[in-house]
Amino acid sequence: MKEEILELRKSFELDLRNVDSLNTLNDLRINYLGKKSKIQEFSEALRDLSNDDKREIGKYINDTKNFMESSLNVLRTNLELKELNNKLSNEKIDVTLPGTKINVGSIHPITKTINEIEDLFISMGYDVLEGPEVESDLYNFEMLNLPKGHPARDTQDSFYITEEMLLRTQTSPVQVRTMLANTDKTPIRIICPGKTYRKDNDDATHSHQFSQIEGLVIDENISLAHLKGTLEVFAKKMFGDEREIRFRPSYFPFTEPSIEVDISCFNCGGKGCSLCKGTGWIEILGAGMVHPNVLKMSGYDSKKYSGFAFGMGPERIAMLKYGITDIRNFYTSDLRFLNQFDRVEKEWYHESKW
Numbered sequence: 001m002k003e004e005i006l007e008l009r010k011s012f013e014l015d016l017r018n019v020d021s022l023n024t025l026n027d028l029r030i031n032y033l034g035k036k037s038k039i040q041e042f043s044e045a046l047r048d049l050s051n052d053d054k055r056e057i058g059k060y061i062n063d064t065k066n067f068m069e070s071s072l073n074v075l076r077t078n079l080e081l082k083e084l085n086n087k088l089s090n091e092k093i094d095v096t097l098p099g100t101k102i103n104v105g106s107i108h109p110i111t112k113t114i115n116e117i118e119d120l121f122i123s124m125g126y127d128v129l130e131g132p133e134v135e136s137d138l139y140n141f142e143m144l145n146l147p148k149g150h151p152a153r154d155t156q157d158s159f160y161i162t163e164e165m166l167l168r169t170q171t172s173p174v175q176v177r178t179m180l181a182n183t184d185k186t187p188i189r190i191i192c193p194g195k196t197y198r199k200d201n202d203d204a205t206h207s208h209q210f211s212q213i214e215g216l217v218i219d220e221n222i223s224l225a226h227l228k229g230t231l232e233v234f235a236k237k238m239f240g241d242e243r244e245i246r247f248r249p250s251y252f253p254f255t256e257p258s259i260e261v262d263i264s265c266f267n268c269g270g271k272g273c274s275l276c277k278g279t280g281w282i283e284i285l286g287a288g289m290v291h292p293n294v295l296k297m298s299g300y301d302s303k304k305y306s307g308f309a310f311g312m313g314p315e316r317i318a319m320l321k322y323g324i325t326d327i328r329n330f331y332t333s334d335l336r337f338l339n340q341f342d343r344v345e346k347e348w349y350h351e352s353k354w
C-alpha cells in the first residue's frame with residue numbers, strides 16, 4: 001500500500017505542474033482529496049491492517065494528505081495573486097487620455113451684473129433687500145407719490161392681479177417697506193435688486209419683464225453731492241476709472257429734484273461714436289432727492305431728514321458692458337448666447353473671494 005501511496009503522490013506532483021487556473025486547481029483538490037479520492041480509499045482500507053501497520057501506514061497517509069493540502073494552498077495563493085495582477089493591468093487607467101467633458105453651467109450675465117453691483121454697494125455699507133413681486137397698488141404707486149389716476153402710471157401699469165394688487169412695475173415698493181419698518185431709524189442705506197413687470201412691447205431694447213436695482217439713502221443732511229459722489233464711484237467701478245458722470249434735469253413723481261445720469265462714453269472716451277450717438281455721453285440711470293411727500297407718507301419728518309434714490313436696469317448695464325444689442329437674448333435661454341459668458345464668468349469666479 002505504501003508504494004501505491006507513493007505513486008499517488010508522484011502523480012499528484014505531476015498534475016500539480018499542469019494547473020494554470022483556480023478552476024483546475026479546484027478540480028485537482030476534489031480529485032486528490034475529495035470524498036471519492038484514492039487517499040480516502042486508503043484511509044478506509046486501514047481498518048483491515050494490523051495495529052502496527054495501521055500506525056505506520058496511517059502516518060504515511062496523513063503526511064501525504066498534508067503535503068497535498070499545503071501544496072494546493074501555496075499554488076492557490078500564487079494563482080490568486082496572478083489573477084489580481086492580470087485584472088489590475090487590464091483595468092489600468094491611462095491618465096494621459098482626455099477626460100469626459102462635464103457641462104457646468106455659468107452664472108447668467110444679468111445675475112453676474114447684479115452680483116457686481118451688489119458687491120460694490122455692500123462695500124459702501126449698503127444692505128441688500130428684496131421684496132415681493134406681487135405688490136399692492138398702495139406700495140407700488142400711492143406711497144411713492146403716484147395717487148390713483150396719476151398720468152405717470154400710464155407708462156407702467158399693466159399686470160393687475162386684482163384691483164389693488166399687481167406685478168410690481170419697479171423695485172421702489174421695497175424702499176417703501178423699508179422706510180415703514182424703520183421709521184425714525186437712520187441711516188437707511190439699501191439697494192433692492194429684483195424682477196419688475198411693465199406693459200412694454202418687447203423689442204431690441206424693451207421687455208415686459210426686466211430687472212431693476214434701486215438704491216435709497218436716508219439720513220440727516222443728505223444732499224445731491226452725496227448722490228453724485230456715490231454714482232461716480234459706481235460709474236468708475238462698472239465702466240472704468242476714466243468715466244465721468246453728468247446730471248440732466250428730469251422728472252419722476254417720487255423725487256424732487258429728479259435727474260437723469262449719463263456717463264462719458266467708454267467706447268470713444270467722449271469724442272463721439274455710434275454707441276453714444278455722437279454725443280460722447282450714455283444715459284445710465286435715473287435718480288433724485290427723495291420727494292418730501294414720500295418721506296412724510298412713510299413716517300419721516302421731511303424737515304429733519306432727507307435722502308436720495310436711484311434706479312438702474314442691470315440689463316442695460318450688461319448690454320453696454322458686453323456690447324449686447326438685443327435685450328431678448330437675456331431671456332431666451334439660448335446656450336450659444338449664454339456660453340459666451342463662460343470665460344468672463346470663470347475669470348470673475350477666480351478673482352472673487354468665494
Ligand SMILES: [Zn+2]
Nearest residue numbers: 265268273276
Ligand atoms: Zn461714444
